[in-house]
Amino acid sequence: MLMDFARLGWMRWLLCATAGACTLFLLAPLVLLIALSFDSSPWLQFPPPGWTLQWYAQVFHDPDWLASFITSLEVGSCVTVLSVLLGLLCGFAITRGQFRGREILRGFFLTPMILPSIVLGIALYSAFLWLHIAGSFAGFVIAHLVLALPFSVVAITGALEQTDKSLEDAAMLCGAGLWEARVRVILPAIRHGLFGAALFSFLTSWDEVVVAIFMASPTLQTLPVRMLGELRQDLSPDIAVVSSLLVLATALLMGLAALFQKESAR
Amino acid sequence: MADAIAVKGVRAAQAAPPPPAPRRLRNGFAPAVPGLAFLLLCFMLPVLALLLRSLTQPQWGLQNYAALLATSTYANVLFNTFAVAGLVTGISALLGLPLAWFLAVAPRFWSQLVFGIVILSMWTNLLARTYAWMVLLQDTGIINNFLIWTGIIQNPLPLFGTMAGVVIGMVYIMLPFMVLSLRGPLAALDASLFQAASLCGASRVQAFTQVFLPLLAPGLAAGGLIIFVMSLGYYITPSLLGGAQDMMLAELIAQLVQTLLNWGLAGAASFLLLVLTLSLYAVQIRYFSPRRGKEG
CATH class of the missing domain: 1.10.3720.10 (MetI-like)
Incomplete structure (x- = not known):
């Protein structure tokens, strides 16, 4: 039951929620880096006021x-x-x-x-x-x-x-x-x-x-x-x-x- | 024909006179000499020389070790080091277990996608990752702005330059190691065990606490130990995300060398870090090495 995704019952939602949060935690900084590199404000504003290639x-x-x-x-x-x-x-x-x-x-x-x-x-x-x-x-x-x-x-x-x-x-x-x-x-x-x-x-x-x-x-x-x-x-x-x-x-x-x-x- | 040549070859080998050179030179050790000499000269010797400096500078004796253990500033550094390493290990285990579990059971597409993200974050340059957290954790950074916008907090949380920031940044780096060390144990779990538990009337929570967790305990302990040891000697992330009052052992060593030029004390602190690291690795090899796992 615990190793079968379909039969996890209520635990499946808990598992997906935690795994989703962890994935977001791991991915967000990488996405942020890329967004900041195109950010038109030199003060690292987020969300960026505009996009630029000047950096x-x-x-x-x-x-x-x-x-x-x-x-x-x-x-x-x-x-x-x-x-x-x-x-x-x-x-x-x-x-x-x-x-x-x-x-x-x-x-x-x-x-x-x-x-x-x-x-x-x-x-x-x-x-x-x-x-x-x-x-x-x-x-x-x-x-x-x-x-x-x-x-x-x-x-x-x-x-x-x-x-x-x-x-x-x-x-x-x-x-x-x-x-x-x-x-x-x-x-x-x-x-x-x-x-x-x-x-x-x-x-x-x-x-x-x-x-x-x-x-x-x-x-x-x-x-x-x-x-x-x-x-x-x-x-x-x-x-x-x-x-x-x-x-x-x-x-x-x-x-x-x-x-x-x-x-x-x- | 080929046989004849082979036989001839074997005969020639048998008929060859006994090797004239001393036996220990002909047993295949020679190719290791360049690498061995390199590591002895450029690795062992400098490290031993550094440890020697802790006993000889400024004069012969154990005064550096006494200073390291008796001064409250340095005791504080040791406390911070263990506190951060312990917190990072605990939180990584708490987050890594569900994440690794998800990877083991989720549909193929999702588990491959999430695993790819885990590996991508792990392989990304350490400074790039730490930079992202420096931006995220500022008083006017995204996390604080978001929390204020939602109304959860009124004033920004002190994240950057505090121990909390160091722990967050280091969990980010260590979490993939926990996921990787739980992958093997999770793949080895027998799904029918849980059917058996269910047939015996166990609820999901009982199956989790009484079957699942005990079976994964060795994997958790092994991953936790690796993370703990790595955290003890970590330098970059604590020095960029932490403040002066949260100094850890590796930062102390760097500061002693770079700004105070106190090589004796730096050698003593290095020796302390080395002993801690080696003894924890000895525990790792004694109790959690993969070869033992296979036998047991």
Whole structure:
């Protein structure tokens, strides 16, 4: 009775009302962001007195927003490449290795996930100040790579565990070296895992803000750091524009992921 | 032909001389070395160095820990941290249960639509979401304007810059995690259990409190624990939505480093946060890990 929608009786109305309220709670801020980005009043009046595209024009013509966008892309790309490479090597060790403590190693690669970001942020800040690389591009990449690597390791070990190890052995019997077999036979077989690892690594870096605050300098800021700086000053419509674009990008990415899942399920 | 080659290969492998290199280098550990070295150098070492600073600065000793636990300002920060984390966890459970239940039983179209909204909100940039709540919670913001317009209140509620605002903004972020951790347990529920309960004369309320809730308790506890741990170390949302008197532990750490340059005390506060987080995760792994769930 409780797991059958038609037979819930009076509980069905209660359930629908609460679920509806929760959905509204989750959706309303996102809709508001988009509405505010077209709001003609600079004071974020709602409902808007009129509609305008001037905030979009303002953001697109602002070199600072563009610079932070490009920094985010650059940091994210470097992190993605390094994270997939290191994750792939670690994945081979964890799934194909024959040494003691493999499970401990797997657990160790996940530890950055559970460390509160603020602790990692100031720990790296302290180390980078000492090494004189605070506020540098390399610092950014190192910090975000620490956070992205666990996701890459999880995605790639998962994919490797699902591929038959005998594929690798067969290729080697046919004369391929160990790494030739892994590159030419195993890599194509785990391409979905590699794609997942790359996507999660990029998004981890792209969205990260807490550690990034301590890595940034006035001249080197990722998009979230720039947004946070603006938010601390005032609630300008610029942020509504950037936020709406991010909501749009998220929705597109979700659509892409759904399509991708359908493809790989076939 | 292929067989012959395979046999030859196997023979060749058998006939090969024993590996000259030491065994521990040939057991497949080597590929892990770059990643392991990276995490040891760029993750473990800096964190340990930070914790060491809490014992050595300004001089050797436990003075930073004594200051952290004895000063009333810092005790207040700890109280705020636990209060916010507790409230956020409780409210997320209260809202997440009906929402996840709805997703499990509603017609396909509605459940997919609502689930899409849950995921969209979860994946949207954290700062974008916090910005929306900064706008919504202002004294002249939409929520207060609406409540005054309806006549429920005469003066605006103090939402922005208070603990209430922090809790609302954080529930918004944590609610999807509760929904996701209840999805599995709800899908595993056997609908015939409730038919049995009904046949035995249980009312809907009795079936809910005596069958439904006990079966979902592990899922609720697991989701609640994750939310509680994440909330303890949260920085961005409390610092943007809260006021100075509602400071939480992560904000204190950032302030100690950024404006007071008190690395010793910041290290001590980090160690405290780290111990809290790790011990709660240990509880999580010990009692709620999925592997154990499958066995039991």
